[in-house]
Amino acid sequence: MPFEQTSEIQRKMYDFIEKYIKGEGMPPTNREIGRAMNIASTGHVDYHLSMLQKKGWISRQEKKSRGIKLTRPSKPQGVPVKGYIAAGQPLDIFSEAEDTIDVGPSLLDPDTTYALIVKGRSMIEDHICDGDYVVIKPQITCQNGDIVVAVHMQEGVSGSATLKRFFQEKEHDRVRLQPANSELEPILIPKSVWDREWQVQGKVVAIFRNCGNAA
Template identity: 45%
Template structure:
């Protein structure tokens, strides 16, 4: 977690105070007024900086859509035993319950927690039984860990876009990578893993 600049800290503190006192986050102009900033662009950039540093989370286009990380507040995600995918619509199967997590673990709308089944990512320190926090998205950046749907089974793999195909690389030396060519649509990316939560004992 990066440290904010003093000015950014002021912004953060005001949001925390306001949230604590009123029960919801301030609008950009309210922040601007308090910090004696004329216009909200300055505020916007402070928020962008704070978000990049992982101190808060924002929902674009949503008024007062600011959630501070590490405050007495958390997001409630559904915990799924498995995922099934009919073309990008995630079916919530085997709903195990709900998990409250810090906003810093969640990056985006409609995230959910998926119970990890196999040991395909064991060498990336992801074990069966762990909960993977997943943000639904159809593609990813190189090196991201994604949830891939294959033969009706959801598995975790590392995502690499190469010359004319996509490589889904397990973190398990006993397993082979999957090469995915545009033609065969048998594999589908359901989302990106943004965090791991494991309960011991």
């Protein structure tokens, strides 16, 4: 195995630590690790922990009992729900935060990621429904086909935002904001106007739908 230098046992050890923290609410002691992994010697555990530390998987606080921290915490964080996003006509830009939802570990940057509540059915054919939460990762660039939050800046006004698929149509020198609803027409914006008046605020990285919890 001449490429990545983290052995099987170290990976398993990391997994155990991760699970232990999740289950017990605190990191395990070296001895507990050894017991769980059938390692007879505490020095042995220390050795592998040093390796994990050197490779950057964990950090340790010297001499402190249970002094292990995961450097890539998989802990998912809540993201704030910033308001509503129009999937139909551009809606007034989202109002203030009112709640948070929790998203999976695949979504990073809990500091900047946020969520919006979808209004309307214009993305229905992409199976994004009225009332769904869309999780937005802020970015100003995007690729063709991405589902994005597009903001229309109008003179001085704070702007209005809409949820659409983004397509750059070079042959027509324009941007197409495409709803996923055959009853609706795309928004076509000449490139010159786009640069002045529009901006991509972020792209959709996840969708969350609450189906009701009532008995």
